[in-house]
Amino acid sequence: MDMDFYIGSKRTSISIKLALVSIFGLVQLLGAFAQGTGELRLNIDPGHNFQFILDDQFRMQQHSVKVSSGTHNFKIWAPERAIVDTNLTVFSDSTAFFSMELPFSPEYVQWKKDMSTFQRKFTLYKVVPSVLTVGTGIWAIVSAVNYKNSSDQLQDNRAKYDELVVPRELSDLKVQLEQDKDDLSSAETQVVISTSVFVVSAVATWYILNRAKSMEVRVFNDKAKLEFEGLVYDPRQQGSFAGNFKLKF
Amino acid sequence: MMKWVSYLLLVLMLSACYKDDVVIEDLTYNMFDPDYTGPAFIEVISVGLQQNPPGVYHQVLNIRVKDELFPNPTTYKLFVECLNDTTEEEIIQQLPDIHEFTYIKYDVEQGTEYCYDLSLRVEFSNTRRDEHCYTAQ
Numbered sequence: 472m473d474m475d476f477y478i479g480s481k482r483t484s485i486s487i488k489l490a491l492v493s494i495f496g497l498v499q500l501l502g503a504f505a506q507g508t509g510e511l512r513l514n515i516d517p518g519h520n521f522q523f524i525l526d527d528q529f530r531m532q533q534h535s536v537k538v539s540s541g542t543h544n545f546k547i548w549a550p551e552r553a554i555v556d557t558n559l560t561v562f563s564d565s566t567a568f569f570s571m572e573l574p575f576s577p578e579y580v581q582w583k584k585d586m587s588t589f590q591r592k593f594t595l596y597k598v599v600p601s602v603l604t605v606g607t608g609i610w611a612i613v614s615a616v617n618y619k620n621s622s623d624q625l626q627d628n629r630a631k632y633d634e635l636v637v638p639r640e641l642s643d644l645k646v647q648l649e650q651d652k653d654d655l656s657s658a659e660t661q662v663v664i665s666t667s668v669f670v671v672s673a674v675a676t677w678y679i680l681n682r683a684k685s686m687e688v689r690v691f692n693d694k695a696k697l698e699f700e701g702l703v704y705d706p707r708q709q710g711s712f713a714g715n716f717k718l719k720f
Numbered sequence: 721m722m723k724w725v726s727y728l729l730l731v732l733m734l735s736a737c738y739k740d741d742v743v744i745e746d747l748t749y750n751m752f753d754p755d756y757t758g759p760a761f762i763e764v765i766s767v768g769l770q771q772n773p774p775g776v777y778h779q780v781l782n783i784r785v786k787d788e789l790f791p792n793p794t795t796y797k798l799f800v801e802c803l804n805d806t807t808e809e810e811i812i813q814q815l816p817d818i819h820e821f822t823y824i825k826y827d828v829e830q831g832t833e834y835c836y837d838l839s840l841r842v843e844f845s846n847t848r849r850d851e852h853c854y855t856a857q
Contacts, residue, residue, distance in 0.1 A: 622738035639845035
């Protein structure tokens with residue numbers, strides 16, 4: 472069926488079927504432009520430094536995002552964590568919430584184990600000998616001070632013998648002098664032992680520390696970060712200009 | 721670190737130079753020491769015999785303590801024990817500076833020897849005892 476109408480004085484004829492098809496197409500086109508948007512709020516642990524890539528195109532670091540209604544792909548990552556790849560559906564004119572705790576990456580778990588082993592070795596190689604040497608050094612100093620005090624006490628009591636005028640006190644003083652001599656002897660023995668132990672531990676510590684110089688802390692290599700950053704090119708990393716884009720061929 | 725260790729060792733070696741040069745067996749020269757081995761510091765100046773009343777005799781000892789041997793000035797008592805009958809007597813100084821004493825052994829038998837242990841008593845303890853024996857005549 473045809474329909475006739477005039478444009479100016481010129482008569483034009485258009486088929487009704489063609490008109491209906493055109494109107495339907497126009498409605499579809501308008502519908503496409505009028506697609507609704509929704510908000511997605513992300514509650515991710517760790518909350519301070521996670522990032523995500525939306526639909527393999529946009530790398531973002533924020534806690535909420537407004538997207539067109541429908542299903543979107545999110546790749547979520549945070550330092551030391553594994554990348555979580557998930558699809559989330561957002562409805563038009565609504566706010567959706569998504570919560571999750573990002574799992575630690577296997578490399579990070581392994582690195583933590585290695586660090587724990589390293590810490591034990593570090594303690595064994597560096598801290599223990601050093602503490603031992605300092606401890607034996609303090610022991611040697613305390614022994615030397617004690618030795619000096621014992622010597623002083625013996626000499627002081629020895630001097631008292633020349634001044635005392637009470638027989639009982641003189642007898643007691645001789646007993647005390649015997650004790651002082653024993654104390655001095657044991658203090659001398661302690662000085663010899665503590666100094667020897669100190670020298671041995673100092674030499675051992677020096678040797679161990681020299682050997683331990685080769686020990687280095689292994690830095691954590693976050694492979695998940697490299698993988699995540701490689702998913703989308705981010706020119707901000709180069710310091711040139713802002714914006715995200717992805718080349719598709 | 722080795723520098724620090726060296727300093728510490730030096731200090732320890734220097735501190736280890738103390739010597740025990742005290743020989744207790746040699747400490748016998750203080751006259752107040754009961755183990756004193758020096759010369760006598762109590763001397764009997766004179767010994768006499770008194771008769772009072774007639775027929776009753778007393779032995780009189782004049783004693784001097786050599787205070788010049790004292791390491792420090794002190795007050796003391798003269799302690800006399802008669803070994804014949806184990807009687808003891810403490811004689812107090814008349815004045816701190818007086819070091820001469822008179823001891824009287826009453827009612828002695830004429831011709832009998834009497835022995836005495838003489839020592840000084842300071843704060844309830846005695847010096848070395850020196851024995852002196854005299855015949856009552």
